[in-house]
Amino acid sequence: MPKTKKKKPNVAIFSLTSCEGCQFSLLDLSEKFLELTEYVSVDEFRMISDLEPKKHYDISFIEGNPCTSKNLKFLKQIRKTSDIVVVLGNCADLGGVWEIKNYHDYKKYGAYVYKEHKTIENEKIIEVPKAIKVDYIIPGCPINAHNFLDLVYSLLNKTHWALFQNPVCWECQINKNPCLLQEGKICLGPIAIAGCNAVCLNSRQECWACRGILDDSKEKIENLIKILQNHGYGLEDILEKMEFFGARDRIEEAIQPMKKKK
């Protein structure tokens, strides 16, 4: 227990449209999470219980995507009442699987899927960092809960925290996995942010960059696309893999100057 009788910082974990898997990752920390509650007071965590909303939060974590206007309004409310806003997971960070619709004719598909589609809100997906100002991002689908712990410890100690700008290949090779790119599969490991311990690659599943794209990755992406094209894939196949976790817009943004030149 902290010796000083200072007020514990209050923390909120909000959930927008999502599978709520990131909240489960936090609960999977079990005693580590309970230990944390001695130092912070958890004032909002729907997965545990319904709590009265507070007027102010020191740290707010946001999981999920603001898919509806109600979500979006709520999100802006959170920003107003919170000192620090942390994005939790792929849905909030990159738009998640929801963002696939941005790349297609979503009005048409909406009508195909839902019988009474006119009553359904079907708007373009907005990523949380584009809707509001965010202070930290913990990426991944689901998040690596140890990133969450490290960030909270750093915030409590007022020290610096940032993810390593290393690709997934770094952890994949350390884990001695065979290279799926060499096997001719579409793997986005070289351009995706590490920190997941290459969990998909450990089970021989290609990386689809759920943790987002590295900074300054223009040359990397161009060269990766060249390698994949040499393996016989068309640009459409490659872009499709990039859509799954909403990384496609970031990738296209990163290689924009190249396209203009052409």
Add this chain to the structure above:
Amino acid sequence: MNKTQFNKFVEYLLKKDNVFAPQRNVEGKLIIGPLKNAKDLYLGAELPLDSWKWYMIPPYQKMFDYKGDKMIETLPEANKQIFLGVSILDMQALTLLNQIFEQDPYYQEIKKKTIIIGTSHVPEDNFSEYFAEFEENKLEHLQFDIFLAVLGNDFKLYTGSEDGQRFLDDFGYKNYKHIEYAGPIREEGLDPQMVSVMDGMQNYHDQKIWDDLGKRCIQCGKCTIACPTCFCFRIFDKAHLQRGTGERDRCWDTCFYNEFTQTAGVAPDAPKHKMMNTTAQKIYFWYEHHFVRTPATFSLPGCVECGRCTRACPADIDVFQTQRDILAARTKGKKK
């Protein structure tokens, strides 16, 4: 030492300490790992995909804990370990690492508890003269404990340290020859291939080689992790839950990653500065480290020509081809 004696020796090792050795995994890939069964041991010309540095400089290592301004040093809790079946190339790499980490307490703590048992098996392809043939007089320039020279179906045994001698004495095998380590440099001087590649890179620079590689490399850094002599690491702090406590760790890092040469700006939000900005610069830097700076500092080749980087590369960049290109540029430059 004949086959039966050798099998008994392996059983003896397994009973004694943790043995690490090359073996096939379920996917048929040759990988170094803890040896459970003597029959899983692979001794042959093929090199494992990973290298021994996993067990000498672990990928993640805690350096110390801190509490306020107090430092609580923690040396790695190293168990006694035996490396069995280290090829002569990897012995060369370990000899280089021993020199590089001579003053590093974490490395030395692990090294103290490690017995290295080498073999004279070497891969047939892509092999420079310097390492190719096993000769007895090469052993005095390598650091090892026990060495198994393949002689038909049998092994001729050498020891390179007191630990190695004690080991064989305890096992009850007396017919070995002791070799005293005579420093890394051979009587005939530096490796001629190493000297010419170094000269090529320093004096006959051909930018086209690096620009071409820069158009292929995806900066995944797999080559540096597979490489048995790449040792660069990054140091970072991790806060703990209690106020003012935390730890400092180090983990493997790669010159291909953006943060490797990033320096902080003045204020917390000042723009960060990077020394290396293009792929071509990064790949040149890697080759320069192995083929120029390491030989210049340690008089040893920074590349032991094991070809692991080439095997790991998703962009099919061949380290042997690049060396040939450097040498061709040198020959061309000399003619001028």
